[in-house]
Amino acid sequence: MQIxxxxxxxxxxxxxxxxxxxxxxxxxxxxxxxxxxxxxxRVHHDAVDDLVQDTLLAIHNKKQTFDVKREFMPWLIxxxxxxxxxxxxxxxxxxxxxxxxxFATEIKTEISAKYDVQKLLNTLPQKQAQIIEMVKLxxxxxxxVAEKLGLSVSAVKVIIHRGIxxxxxxxxxxSDV
Amino acid sequence: MSxxxxxxxxxxLVDDLKPTRPLNIWVLCGVAALATMVLSILIISFFGxxxxxxxxFKAGVILWKNGGLLSVLIAAFIFVMNxxxxxxxxxxxxxxxxxxxxxxxxxQIAKLVINGDFINELTHINFGAYQTCMSIIxxxxxLVYAVIWNIWLKNGASANPQMQSAMAGVLSGAIAAFSYAxxxxxxSIFYYMIxxxxxxxxxxxxxxxxxxxxKW
Numbered sequence: 001m002q003i004x005x006x007x008x009x010x011x012x013x014x015x016x017x018x019x020x021x022x023x024x025x026x027x028x029x030x031x032x033x034x035x036x037x038x039x040x041x042r043v044h045h046d047a048v049d050d051l052v053q054d055t056l057l058a059i060h061n062k063k064q065t066f067d068v069k070r071e072f073m074p075w076l077i078x079x080x081x082x083x084x085x086x087x088x089x090x091x092x093x094x095x096x097x098x099x100x101x102x103f104a105t106e107i108k109t110e111i112s113a114k115y116d117v118q119k120l121l122n123t124l125p126q127k128q129a130q131i132i133e134m135v136k137l138x139x140x141x142x143x144x145v146a147e148k149l150g151l152s153v154s155a156v157k158v159i160i161h162r163g164i165x166x167x168x169x170x171x172x173x174x175s176d177v
Numbered sequence: 178m179s180x181x182x183x184x185x186x187x188x189x190l191v192d193d194l195k196p197t198r199p200l201n202i203w204v205l206c207g208v209a210a211l212a213t214m215v216l217s218i219l220i221i222s223f224f225g226x227x228x229x230x231x232x233x234f235k236a237g238v239i240l241w242k243n244g245g246l247l248s249v250l251i252a253a254f255i256f257v258m259n260x261x262x263x264x265x266x267x268x269x270x271x272x273x274x275x276x277x278x279x280x281x282x283x284x285q286i287a288k289l290v291i292n293g294d295f296i297n298e299l300t301h302i303n304f305g306a307y308q309t310c311m312s313i314i315x316x317x318x319x320l321v322y323a324v325i326w327n328i329w330l331k332n333g334a335s336a337n338p339q340m341q342s343a344m345a346g347v348l349s350g351a352i353a354a355f356s357y358a359x360x361x362x363x364x365s366i367f368y369y370m371i372x373x374x375x376x377x378x379x380x381x382x383x384x385x386x387x388x389x390x391x392k393w
Contacts, residue, residue, distance in 0.1 A: 019196035028187045053186060058393060060190045062334035064197045065262045078263035082336055086392075 004030050010072040017063060028056060031076065038080055047087065055083045120167045128163040135160055202258055205329050209254055209352065212321045216356035220313065227362040238364050245281040245369075246355040248274045249377065253348035257325075260341045261333035271344075282374075285366040302367045310361055314376040317353030322346055322380060330391055339388030346384020350377035 009027060016024035035052045043051060058079050066075050117137070121129040131149070134140045135156070142160075146153045233239050252274035259266040289295040325345050335341035354373045363372070 016194065017197050017199060019194060021191050021194050024194050025187060025191045028190060029184070032184070032187065056186065056190060058334070060193065062263070062393060064199050064332055065334040066199060067262060068199050070264075074264055075262070078265075078336065079334070082263055082334075082393075 004034055006034075006073060009076075013063075013066055013072050014068060017066070017068070028059070031059065032056060034076075035080060038077075039084065042084055043087065051083055051087055054087075055080050058083055120170060123170060124163050124166060128159050128166075131156055131159050132163045132167075200261055200329075200332060205254070205258055205261075205325075208324060208328055209250075209348065212324065212349075213250075213352050213356060216317050216321070216353055217359060220356050220360050224309075224360040227360055229362060230359075233362070233364070241281050241285065242364060242369060243355060243358045245278050246351050246358060246373065246377075248278050248281075250348060250351035250355055252278070253344045253351055256344040257329070257341060257348055260335045260337065260344075261329065263334050263336055265336045282366065282370065285369075289366065298365055299367055302365055302371070303363060304368065304372075305363050307368070307372050310357060310363070310372045311376050313357050314350060314353045314373065315379065317356065318346070318350040318376065318380045319383075320349075321352050322349035322384065325349060326387075333391075334393050335391070338391035338393070339385050342388025342391055343381045343385035346380040346382070346387075347377055349384075350380035 009030065012023045012027040012030075016027055032052060035055050036048060039048045039051045059076070062079070066072070121133060124132070127149075131145055134145045134148075135142060140148075142153050142156045145151075146156045149156075151159075227233065230239070233242075252271040255274075256268045256271040259268045259271075286295070289298050322345060325348065326342075330342060330345055333341065354377055358373070363369075
């Protein structure tokens with residue numbers, strides 16, 4: 001684990017503003033580690049890398065807004081917070097669009113598919129339907145189902161195979177009509 | 178060894194580093210002062226100073242008319258100055274000066290009501306050369322805004338860029354209106370509100386709309 005020397009960041013930033021690339025590299029490297037920790041506490045881990053990059057880019061593009069007479073940390077936190085809030089706003093907009101267009105269709109399709117599978121299962125013998133439901137809908141493993149129902153794993157596999165074949169046959173009948 | 182030295186993203190940023198001058202508040206001061214001077218000189222040169230300037234000064238007209246616009250100018254300037262960096266700063270002086278301006282308008286209207294001139298003034302507004310007045314404030318304000326945009330706004334990083342840009346619009350409009358008020362002798366409060374205040378508000382709205390381009 002690397003120990004960050006935050007006290008040094010102000011002077012590193014000052015020399016970066018005057019064009020010192022070596023110090024700028026050290027500063028960005030250390031700030032990157034700090035930002036990763038900052039965002040990991042606030043956003044889903046999938047979004048951390050993007051936010052760190054966005055913030056580093058903002059630091060680079062807006063470095064002239066750093067007030068040399070003030071501390072570095074409040075400025076860095078303000079930039080990071082701005083990017084974080086920006087991301088939250090974007091995500092909220094994104095969710096709205098999803099709900100408006102695709103999301104509703106997806107939900108409808110999913111409900112409709114579940115309803116159709118349930119109807120097909122009702123046509124099967126009770127035990128066969130129960131096993132298919134446990135494996136295909138509740139996503140239990142063959143071993144778990146076998147253990148619960150007191151059957152062998154191979155028996156479960158055979159029952160599922162036959163049940164699905166029966167269901168496929170029924171689907172073909174319906175589509176032929 | 179940390180992977181920070183192998184990070185290509187950081188490498189690109191480091192390669193792109195150039196010496197940078199931090200934002201200097203005196204640059205914004207200079208732009209605002211220079212714009213006010215240049216516009217005032219141009220307006221006075223082309224249209225002349227109002228002929229009754231001394232009487233208007235003695236009657237307090239210059240104080241409330243030009244002074245009101247000056248208070249808006251200073252208020253907007255302080256807001257733009259305080260909000261150019263990511264750290265938010267409270268602008269109490271801006272609020273106070275805006276309230277002062279509101280107070281000036283209310284006082285002028287109250288004076289008319291007390292003297293019984295309110296309806297008469299309202300129904301007999303002498304619009305004079307309102308086209309010149311409004312167009313000079315709008316065009317002059319747009320020019321000043323363009324300068325402020327290039328020199329200041331696009332280099333800043335406000336926590337609220339749209340509000341920042343709106344106040345820069347108000348600042349630009351107030352500079353143009355303040356300069357034009359040295360020429361104009363239309364001293365009715367209603368004329369003032371229509372031909373001076375509304376172009377300033379319009380510039381503020383334009384600034385707000387353009388402010389979306391300042392998002393960073």
